[in-house]
Amino acid sequence: AILQEMYEVYSVFLKRCEEYFLCRYLPPEGVSSVGEHLRLERDLYLQKLPEEQRKSRLLVFDYLMRRETCIIGSGDLNAVDLMEIGSYTELPGGNISLPTGFSSILGPLAKHVPPEKILKGHAVSVVRWNNAAEDETQLLGAQMEEKQKVEILCDNGKVFYADSVICTVPLGVLKHSAKTMFQPPLPDNKMTSIEKLCYGTVDKIYLEYDRAFFTSELSELILLWDKTDDTADMASRWYRKIYSFTKINDTLLLGWISGEEAKYMETLSFEIVSEKCTEILRLFLADPFVPKPKRCICTSWWSQPYSRGSYSSIGVGGSQLDIQTIAAPLYAQPHHTIPSLLFAGEHCHPSFYSTVHGAYLSGLDAARYLCELPGIVNTQQDPVTAASDSSNSKQTRTQTSADADADEEARAPQTSSSRCENKNVSQKDASTSDLTLTVEGTADLSSWLHGISLN
Ligand SMILES: Cc1cc2nc3c(=O)[nH]c(=O)nc-3n(C[C@H](O)[C@H](O)[C@H](O)COP(=O)(O)OP(=O)(O)OC[C@H]3O[C@@H](n4cnc5c(N)ncnc54)[C@H](O)[C@@H]3O)c2cc1C
Incomplete structure (x- = not known):
């Protein structure tokens, strides 16, 4: 219910950001980015709720913002222009998986x-x-x-x-x-x-397993982290930018990561990424027996010279x-x-x-x-x-x-x-x-x- 509530709230807030381009409103003084505007609205929303209801909603909102960085293609929503976000036009019809690829x-x-x-x-x-x-x-x-x-x-x-x-x-x-x-x-x-x-840099992490371990009802594991200290060493926090692991099929999981954290991940071996992902999955599923993937493949769009x-x-x-x-x-x-x-x-x-x-x-x-x-x-x-x-x-x-x-x-x-x-x-x-x-x-x-x- 909290996820649904915050998803709806977030969608309304994002729509409002888009309206600046469409309607040419002036944004609040000192607010020039999508990230700043979303946080402003989030704080106003949370302030109206009893203290004990705030934290979980804050974490879900943070997850939705991390997800947004991958959709928009900018690792930091504070870097995305508020007045121009509405210039992007979504094609009607939703996303299509090309049956035989490109x-x-x-x-x-x-x-x-x-x-x-x-x-x-x-x-x-x-x-x-x-x-x-x-x-x-x-x-x-x-x-x-x-x-x-x-x-x-x-x-x-x-x-x-x-x-x-x-x-x-x-x-x-x-x-x-x-x-x-x-x-x-x-x-x-x-x-x-x-x-x-x-x-921006947006990368994918594929984890392939010998056997299925996600239950059949579980299609996505959303990762809600406590506030991350952005000034901490990248080695200790890069993985907190992964917003979820999605089940592609019974033995294949996909994680997305963006921004400086993605660039850092590209410097790591697949082995290290694989170990960190296993650690995260064990933590969030509260299951120390989550297997290690037999294969981990990460994209490296930032490092590719072309x-x-x-x-x-x-x-x-x-x-x-x-x-x-x-x-x-x-x-x-x-x-x-x-x-x-x-x-x-x-x-x-x-x-x-x-x-x-x-x-x-x-x-x-x-x-x-x-x-x-x-x-x-x-x-x-x-x-x-x-x-x-x-x-x-x-x-x-x-x-x-x-x-x-x-x-x-x-x-x-x-x-x-x-x-x-x-x-x-x-x-x-x-x-x-x-x-x-x-x-x-x-x-x-x-x-x-x-x-x-x-x-
Ligand atoms: C992780 C990820 C997910 C995405 N998901 C979607 C999605 O769901 N839907 C969607 O519509 N788009 C998606 N995109 C975006 C989409 O893939 C790109 O916008 C699109 O491929 C861009 O096409 P392009 O022709 O502009 O550039 P590219 O496809 O990058 O083509 C540029 C070409 O130029 C070549 N090149 C570069 N430098 C040189 C050089 N010096 N000499 C000769 N050749 C050179 C490159 O090798 C490449 O072949 C995604 C992208 C990524 C990375």
Whole structure:
């Protein structure tokens, strides 16, 4: 009953936070974060209750806040902007478990891209997006064409040239490497927005057992800890950030952890994490015979060089404008009609940031932006898509697209239908015609986007 009561109270308080964005109310003075606002409302609520009823409710509220850090993707709700939390939009239809994993999304998309055009193991180190000479009028036609190309340098020594590049590296990678990755450096406003958006760490801990020990009625073990001293040594408190263990099946448990505590956990061996989790389970189940897991696997999104975190949120002082600033295409020269550099990824969607559908839709937006530019004819060469392997992910992820390529590997026949198609008009007329991006066989994808189960 207390859990139900506090869950309802918490939901109302969170909704009120969201209303600041939707209704543009002014928050109470000195309150700028979601964490501060939630605590303020919590304290007012608890004050009205008899002393003896407060503690258990306080602990449940604290659990809900720890859980929220994993949902929002910021380890500390005091770092999440109060005025902007409402900018995130939930897709109707609830969460969907993809029956066969992300391959059911990527499969239909990748099917139309010739395999040789998806390059794995090509980590991009430098993107020279403005090679144009200061005075282009002094260059001859061919020279100028070469100069106007974007040059992409990979860690493995390969070099690619493109008219335009769509950069989909995660915000964490932009935060870490944008200064060195882009030549010339990205404009100041883009760099400031990259700094202002948050890219939090959220990790999962999987515990696999030889035998079931959760009773059949128990689906989740919620962990209510007494107040944690946040100034204490991380080694003595990191595990208190795990908010629960959920039963995935009879022999598999899942715990979630966020923020600095998650980063610390990533430095520990699976063995140590496993021992600590066993200790916690024995304590909370009051059962010294809880078995040790036969296997413990933890994600390490913060430590992965091609992720450097999990997903984006809007930090105190940031806004949706920062997302738009990051996503804005860059033109090498003011008179250029085609942007050299475009951006996509979850951090580029103003209301679906932090999600797969946000990433997908922002990619479509960037591609459509290019396709709809007057004078773009995409029937000559298909996009070359390079994707590096991310050891933490089972997905094949697209990271950069280039429409021309100096490398032999990429000089493949153009057969893909995953491209801009000029609907019912001749190529000659393409510059003035309506161009649309079509990807055949992705009807199920739109069902997914509308929240309808693929089953
Ligand atoms: C624990 C967890 C749970 C989540 N749960 C959900 C959920 O329930 N629902 C939901 O919608 N979303 C969820 N997400 C978020 C979702 O996974 C991401 O928002 C989404 O994958 C982002 O897609 P993206 O294309 O922007 O970035 P990514 O999928 O990270 O793709 C970026 C790609 O760029 C590559 N790359 C990076 N640097 C370089 C480089 N220098 N050169 C070449 N390639 C590079 C990476 O290897 C990667 O392949 C979750 C994320 C995590 C971590």
